[in-house]
Structures are given as C-alpha cells and as structure tokens.
Amino acid sequence: MTAVEPRRGGLTPLLVPLLLGGLVMVALGVYGRAHTPTGFAVGPAGFSGALAMKSWLTTGAFVLAFVQVISALSMWGKIKIRIHPAVHRWSGRLAFVLTIPVAFHCLYALGLQYDVPRVMIHSLLGCFFYGVLTAKLLALPKRGLPGWTLPVLGGLVFTALVGLWLTSSFWFFTTIGVKV
Template identity: 80%
Template sequence: MTFATDKRTAVGLLVPLLTGALVAVALGVYGRLHTPTGYAVGPAGFSGALAMKSWLTTGVFLLAIVQVVSALSMWGKLGVSIPAWVHRWSGRLAFLLSVPVAFHCLYALGLQYDAPRVLVHSLLGCFFYGVFVAKMLALPRRGLPGWSLPVLGGTAFAALVGLWLTSSFWFFTAVGVTF
C-alpha cells in the first residue's frame, strides 16, 4: 500500500466520521436549545410514554443483538452462515423502532442533565445516532480499512447497550415491567 492509498483511505473514513460527529453535536444542541414540550408522543397501546419507550428500546436492543450475531456470521467468525438479509432487515427494523423513541426524547424532553443517569442517557443518544450515521455513510465506501465497519458497528452496539441500561433497564427495575 502506498502513501497515496493510505491518504485516500483515511480521507474516505474521515468524511463519515466528521458527518456523524456533526449529527451527534447537532442533536445535542437541538436537545439543549429546544424548549421541551413535555407532551408524550404516541404512546398508543402503552400505559404511558416511558413504557412505550422502554419496550421499543428493548426491541431495538434485541434486534441489535441479531445485528451483532449476523455481522459475526458475515465476517466468518461463527462457523455458521446467516443470510445477509437478516442483518439488513434487523437493522432497518431496529432503526424504525428507535425513531419514535428518539423523537419523543428530543421533542418532549430535550437534552437533560439534572441527574447523572439522564445526562449519560442524553449524551449516549446523541452519540448513538452520530455513530449510526457514520456507519451508514461508511458502508458503501470502498477501500476503507477492514476494521472500520466492525469498529463502527461495535461502537453503535456499545452505545445502544448504554442507552438500554440507562432507560429500559432502569424503567423495568425502578417502575416495574408494565405495558
């Protein structure tokens, strides 16, 4: 590999990373500057907004586990072959389930910092969507280092685990398992 190839590879990864960072910062700034409405967004079928967000986030978390397992299979690390469409569709469904949760968090609550758990949750939410954008932008790029997609995917998964622990797990242990 030549210096020119290394430079192209670095620049190719830099664009998705910078865009993801901009998304994360923009979400955080919006969450801080926007006056929260305090109104729940669509908890249809649930007892309230927290229950809705907890269950949808749990669905996202479970689908993220499918993402990790199917990615390991695609990279040949499991010894079994899981079809690539499982990875693509579990990711799409996870993203769709996350949108009402993120929308409610930003629109109704904003970025909060009054309690450590809430601050960590708010920052992880912004970070998760930034990493998600970076991964989606890196996906179609050719010539990136082989470690870039696994690192971006693993970072998104780690952020999602943190989000689940600071939201759904907290809700289920503090409030109880309710719908």
C-alpha cells in the same frame, strides 16, 4: 455463502462519514439543549404511557442489536453459523425504525438533560448513537476503507444502544416495573 472480504486502505474515505456523523451528534445535542421541552408524551398508542412505550421499543431495538452482532460475525466468517446477509440488513433497519419514536419523544418532550447523572449519560449516549450510526451507514458503500472500519463503527453503535437500554429500559423495568 462466503465471508465478507475486509476492505483495505487509508483513512481519507472515512473522513466524510465521520465528519457528518459528528455533525449529527452535535446537532442533536444542540437541539436537545436549545429546544424548550414540551413535556408532552408523543405517540404512546397501545402503551400505558410514554415511558412504557420508550422502554419496550428500546428493548426491541436492544434485542435486534444482538441479532446484528451475531449476523455480522456470521457474514465476516468469525462464527460457523450461516445467517443470510438479509437478516443483518433487515434487523438493522427494524432496530433503527424502533428507535425513531423514542428519539423523537426524548428530544421533543424532554430535551437533552444533565441534572441527573443517569439521564445525562442517557442523553449523551442518544446523541452519540445517532452520530456513530450515521457514520457507519455512510461508510458502508465506501471502498478503500481499512478492514476494521465497519466492525469498529458497528461495535460503537451496539455499545451505545446497550448503554441507552441500561440507562432507560432496564432502569424503567427495575424501578417502575414491567408494564405495557
């Protein structure tokens, strides 16, 4: 397996992914504020409640985010561990799938909130996460992008997910306790 060759080029091919990612971010924020939260827990099957479900699914995505970083570093030849690129693709897909019920519950049941600083930061990070993830996924097939594009977008996705975990799961486990 060889290292992935960095792409070289201008910023023009990056405009559409960034624009669409920004639109996703804003659309989620607007929906989160405009939608009247139901307060109804969506799909906590197998868990003691919605907060436990969200905390554990986010923790799963959080762990897979580290797999993403290690496998990306391997693919780009930055570390000497040989990891098949499929590990990167599938850990990313699984992490994304784990976030869907969490995001759906947050938007549908709770909406975008800004009364409590932790919750406001969490709400904004959620919108940012899906916006930058959209931009990264749309940039993947593009040719002619600068070599820093995917590492920066991937790093932003990782950073947003770590922030989401800290403002939700970590808070839940340290405040409410470790519950299934």
